[in-house]
Amino acid sequence: MSAPLKLGLAGLGTVGISALERLLSMENELAVKTSRGIRVQAVSARNRNKDRGVDLSGLDWYSDPVEMATSDKIDVFVELIGGDTGAAEDAVRAAIMAGKHVITANKALLAKHGNELARLAEEHNVSINFEAAVAGGIPVIKAIRESLTSNDITRVYGILNGTCNYILTRMEDEGLSFEACLKDAQDLGYAEADPSFDIEGNDTAHKLSILSSLAFGHEIDADSIFLEGITSITSADIAAARELGYRIKLLGVAQKTDTGIEQRVHPTMVPLDSAIAQIDGVTNAVAIEGDAIGMITLSGPGAGGEATASAVLADIVDIARGLEVKPLGLPASLLEPYRPAAMRAHEGGYYIRLRVIDEPGVFASIANRMAQQCISLESIVQRKAKYKVEQKSEMITANKKPQDLVLITYETTEFAIRTAIESIVSDGHVVASPQVIRIERL
Amino acid sequence: MSAPLKLGLAGLGTVGISALERLLSMENELAVKTSRGIRVQAVSARNRNKDRGVDLSGLDWYSDPVEMATSDKIDVFVELIGGDTGAAEDAVRAAIMAGKHVITANKALLAKHGNELARLAEEHNVSINFEAAVAGGIPVIKAIRESLTSNDITRVYGILNGTCNYILTRMEDEGLSFEACLKDAQDLGYAEADPSFDIEGNDTAHKLSILSSLAFGHEIDADSIFLEGITSITSADIAAARELGYRIKLLGVAQKTDTGIEQRVHPTMVPLDSAIAQIDGVTNAVAIEGDAIGMITLSGPGAGGEATASAVLADIVDIARGLEVKPLGLPASLLEPYRPAAMRAHEGGYYIRLRVIDEPGVFASIANRMAQQCISLESIVQRKAKYKVEQKSEMITANKKPQDLVLITYETTEFAIRTAIESIVSDGHVVASPQVIRIERL
Numbered sequence: 001m002s003a004p005l006k007l008g009l010a011g012l013g014t015v016g017i018s019a020l021e022r023l024l025s026m027e028n029e030l031a032v033k034t035s036r037g038i039r040v041q042a043v044s045a046r047n048r049n050k051d052r053g054v055d056l057s058g059l060d061w062y063s064d065p066v067e068m069a070t071s072d073k074i075d076v077f078v079e080l081i082g083g084d085t086g087a088a089e090d091a092v093r094a095a096i097m098a099g100k101h102v103i104t105a106n107k108a109l110l111a112k113h114g115n116e117l118a119r120l121a122e123e124h125n126v127s128i129n130f131e132a133a134v135a136g137g138i139p140v141i142k143a144i145r146e147s148l149t150s151n152d153i154t155r156v157y158g159i160l161n162g163t164c165n166y167i168l169t170r171m172e173d174e175g176l177s178f179e180a181c182l183k184d185a186q187d188l189g190y191a192e193a194d195p196s197f198d199i200e201g202n203d204t205a206h207k208l209s210i211l212s213s214l215a216f217g218h219e220i221d222a223d224s225i226f227l228e229g230i231t232s233i234t235s236a237d238i239a240a241a242r243e244l245g246y247r248i249k250l251l252g253v254a255q256k257t258d259t260g261i262e263q264r265v266h267p268t269m270v271p272l273d274s275a276i277a278q279i280d281g282v283t284n285a286v287a288i289e290g291d292a293i294g295m296i297t298l299s300g301p302g303a304g305g306e307a308t309a310s311a312v313l314a315d316i317v318d319i320a321r322g323l324e325v326k327p328l329g330l331p332a333s334l335l336e337p338y339r340p341a342a343m344r345a346h347e348g349g350y351y352i353r354l355r356v357i358d359e360p361g362v363f364a365s366i367a368n369r370m371a372q373q374c375i376s377l378e379s380i381v382q383r384k385a386k387y388k389v390e391q392k393s394e395m396i397t398a399n400k401k402p403q404d405l406v407l408i409t410y411e412t413t414e415f416a417i418r419t420a421i422e423s424i425v426s427d428g429h430v431v432a433s434p435q436v437i438r439i440e441r442l
Numbered sequence: 443m444s445a446p447l448k449l450g451l452a453g454l455g456t457v458g459i460s461a462l463e464r465l466l467s468m469e470n471e472l473a474v475k476t477s478r479g480i481r482v483q484a485v486s487a488r489n490r491n492k493d494r495g496v497d498l499s500g501l502d503w504y505s506d507p508v509e510m511a512t513s514d515k516i517d518v519f520v521e522l523i524g525g526d527t528g529a530a531e532d533a534v535r536a537a538i539m540a541g542k543h544v545i546t547a548n549k550a551l552l553a554k555h556g557n558e559l560a561r562l563a564e565e566h567n568v569s570i571n572f573e574a575a576v577a578g579g580i581p582v583i584k585a586i587r588e589s590l591t592s593n594d595i596t597r598v599y600g601i602l603n604g605t606c607n608y609i610l611t612r613m614e615d616e617g618l619s620f621e622a623c624l625k626d627a628q629d630l631g632y633a634e635a636d637p638s639f640d641i642e643g644n645d646t647a648h649k650l651s652i653l654s655s656l657a658f659g660h661e662i663d664a665d666s667i668f669l670e671g672i673t674s675i676t677s678a679d680i681a682a683a684r685e686l687g688y689r690i691k692l693l694g695v696a697q698k699t700d701t702g703i704e705q706r707v708h709p710t711m712v713p714l715d716s717a718i719a720q721i722d723g724v725t726n727a728v729a730i731e732g733d734a735i736g737m738i739t740l741s742g743p744g745a746g747g748e749a750t751a752s753a754v755l756a757d758i759v760d761i762a763r764g765l766e767v768k769p770l771g772l773p774a775s776l777l778e779p780y781r782p783a784a785m786r787a788h789e790g791g792y793y794i795r796l797r798v799i800d801e802p803g804v805f806a807s808i809a810n811r812m813a814q815q816c817i818s819l820e821s822i823v824q825r826k827a828k829y830k831v832e833q834k835s836e837m838i839t840a841n842k843k844p845q846d847l848v849l850i851t852y853e854t855t856e857f858a859i860r861t862a863i864e865s866i867v868s869d870g871h872v873v874a875s876p877q878v879i880r881i882e883r884l
Contacts, residue, residue, distance in 0.1 A: 018734075022592050022734065026592055030591075030592070032772060032773060032776060033591055033768070033771060033772060035766070035768075035773075131589070137734065137735040137736070137738065138738055139581070139584070139585055139588075139589035139590075139738075142581070142584060142585075142588065142589055143581055143584075146581075146584065146756060146759065146760065146763075147573070147581035147584055147752075147753070147756045148581075148752065148756070149472075149475055149755070149756060149759050150464050150468055150472070150751075150752055150755035150756065150759070151752055273720075275717075275720060275741065278715075278717060278720055290752070291748070292460075292464065292579065292748040292749060292751060292752035293579040293742060293743060293748070293749045293752045294579070294742070294743050294746075294748075294749060295742060295743075296579060296580055296581075296740065296741065296742030296743075297739075297740070297741045297742065298738065298739070298740050299717065299738065299739045300735060300736065300737060300738030300739065301735060301736050301737075301738075304736075306733070306734040306735070306736075307734060307735045307736060309592075309734060310589075310590065310592055310593055310732070310734035310735050311589070313591070313592035314588060314589045314590070314591060314592065317588065317591050317592070318588065318765070321588075321765055321766050321767050322764040322765060322766045323760070323763055323764060323765040324477070324763050324764045325763050326475070326477075329475060330474060330475060331474060331477075334474060
């Protein structure tokens with residue numbers, strides 16, 4: 001049996017404490033499973049005197065994570081501090097340069113500095129493992145970086161943010177407003193006091209940027225991701241989606257197209273009978289499509305101290321078992337610059353909800369604008385009644401009160417949709433901002 | 443970069459040829475991803491002259507896989523021959539003893555000889571990787587052996603046989619008989635000419651025996667698995683299940699109980715809204731429950747040349763990347779003997795379909811027999827009409843023709859159910875073998 005692997009663990013929040021407790025209680029079991037001792041040597045956090053419910057007396061204490069990261073006493077630096085700058089970044093960088101393997105759950109750090117850290121790690125011949133950074137306890141990094149390594153991957157998509165999925169699930173199940181569900185999510189601890197990072201889609205984008213890099217072999221480029229959050233989704237959209245055979249999910253999608261890799265985060269209509277539509281509440285799910293495997297789907301807890309700690313421990317065990325894998329799958333020098341596909345070239349079906357004063361001629365005018373862009377309509381719903389396109393538009397009775405007109409298009413382009421909607425808006429028939437939700441073929 | 447990893451590939455059937463083509467076409471990419479060349483050095487099959495559509499001229503040819511397995515020219519022996527004895531077994535054993543890593547897709551071999559082969563591999567300090575042996579392209583071995591290694595696993599269950607799931611899905615979707623669907627599956631190549639190994643559950647049992655060993659740290663013991671196939675499932679069962687909010691799936695379940703580990707394969711009623719109920723056709727799915735992760739579910743293709751080859755290549759890449767993991771997770775010497783939980787102590791709900799001549803008193807007699815075993819009934823269905831228990835039994839009208847009486851019980855034990863049914867049969871009211879299907883809490 002080799003010398004024990006000595007860990008320095010920085011950050012003693014929920015995940016850090018869960019990981020620490022598990023490491024301490026499983027010392028013998030992990031030694032047996034890895035043929036190597038795994039020992040927590042040191043910990044670092046801001047406040048030494050806080051009662052965390054764990055006996056830290058046998059462990060070296062560092063107030064400065066950088067000092068711990070460079071200590072001769074550790075082999076692996078486990079970063080659970082969080083944040084894309086400051087202590088987390090400094091300590092990770094220092095650890096790598098000191099020849100320590102790094103394990104991190106920090107998607108923001110990787111989204112911002114992942115390319116550079118990967119290069120640095122390769123120069124210093126150490127690993128960066130980050131299973132916990134995407135989709136918590138679901139082994140999706142391992143799936144792409146190891147299990148599907150011989151696949152030509154064509155699309156990766158998923159529900160990567162439990163807060164958003166919780167809100168959308170409650171809105172649908174209980175007919176509640178976005179605001180009411182957000183409030184509940186905050187009360188239950190599923191959403192932050194300032195929830196914008198989750199509900200605007202940034203958190204999903206960070207995770208997607210990592211998955212996309214691993215899947216397609218390009219540099220991480222979170223800033224180029226097309227981003228729409230869920231704040232504009234109304235109960236009317238949820239109900240109309242349901243009526244039309246869809247559910248609305250905040251998806252992160254990275255997809256190979258003829259013009260480059262699409263990376264997009266937006267509310268998405270997914271077919272009711274698709275696997276992804278069944279993912280409720282705070283659960284996460286990721287689907288990966290490749291030439292050999294067709295599609296695999298992984299679902300499970302995307303957050304939570306214990307589930308995230310499970311992923312952190314798996315990363316530690318991998319190092320103890322000798323696994324050497326480039327942080328981003330390929331050597332960092334071979335990663336291609338991210339070549340974004342233009343969003344206006346995006347192809348797909350669309351859900352469009354227009355609030356109109358339903359006077360004679362309005363529908364004809366709207367239909368005409370769609371036709372000018374060669375957009376075919378699959379179905380039309382006004383209020384709660386559903387009308388198929390083949391029915392005559394006169395069936396939609398005139399009414400001076402604003403009504404919601406919902407259109408589902410066949411496959412078209414983002415450019416055509418945007419052009420048509422601009423024309424419709426400038427025609428003056430709509431009395432509120434049009435709602436546009438992309439439909440994903442699954 | 444280390445010396446290239448040289449492979450000898452035995453068995454050039456569908457999976458073997460897919461793996462070979464992928465290895466040959468991806469040589470450069472795999473070298474980059476693993477920092478080590480991966481080269482197919484040799485192949486072995488029965489007939490050298492068969493046209494397999496791949497150019498074998500640059501590769502060493504062996505008619506005898508044992509000879510290839512022990513050749514100094516290879517580092518890794520990839521066994522895709524199949525079968526639990528004969529050439530596959532001899533060659534794997536020889537390869538291990540010659541110090542070669544082994545990769546195999548052979549669940550039958552592992553189910554029968556896995557414990558012994560694991561011990562042998564550890565003695566000779568080589569790996570046995572077998573991701574392709576369970577659930578084809580789904581990385582379930584990696585999930586349990588690596589990702590969830592710090593979890594106390596409580597249950598693993600899944601749809602592990604595409605043939606059975608295809609048949610059950612078609613029976614439900616199209617109201618067809620078991621025989622008609624089996625015939626279609628055979629015509630489409632989803633079922634063998636002799637389908638008994640699939641439809642009787644043996645294939646599922648082999649896979650379950652491997653998952654259970656990895657999850658619970660006991661020796662593989664496929665022979666002790668409680669086994670029921672799907673041949674007795676009728677359209678009436680499928681329809682009644684649907685009506686009651688369930689779907690029937692052939693599940694393999696390994697579960698920790700107070701008295702030991704249950705390993706069972708049987709048709710199972712799963713709630714319509716569960717993730718596993720959504721798995722249609724030849725798709726496989728596995729759910730794993732652990733103390734840290736709660737539950738994760740993985741689904742995807744359980745068979746097919748390309749998907750299975752994807753798993754074989756992942757196993758090869760793992761070896762090239764230096765991963766050293768005990769074949770069964772724990773050192774073989776520490777695996778506990780399998781301690782089966784007695785099936786009569788199994789706890790759960792039950793679906794019971796009784797064909798009865800519906801005369802006055804029959805239902806009362808049946809209800810009485812259930813009550814004697816303290817079995818509570820959740821619902822009762824006669825023919826297509828559904829009666830809740832609280833309704834009076836007199837509502838079930840007398841009729842001299844045989845009718846199907848379907849009972850759903852609350853949680854009880856297998857012993858109670860078997861005892862009650864024996865009494866009911868001996869009372870002489872049923873005119874055909876009672877159908878009993880276990881309900882799984884998901």
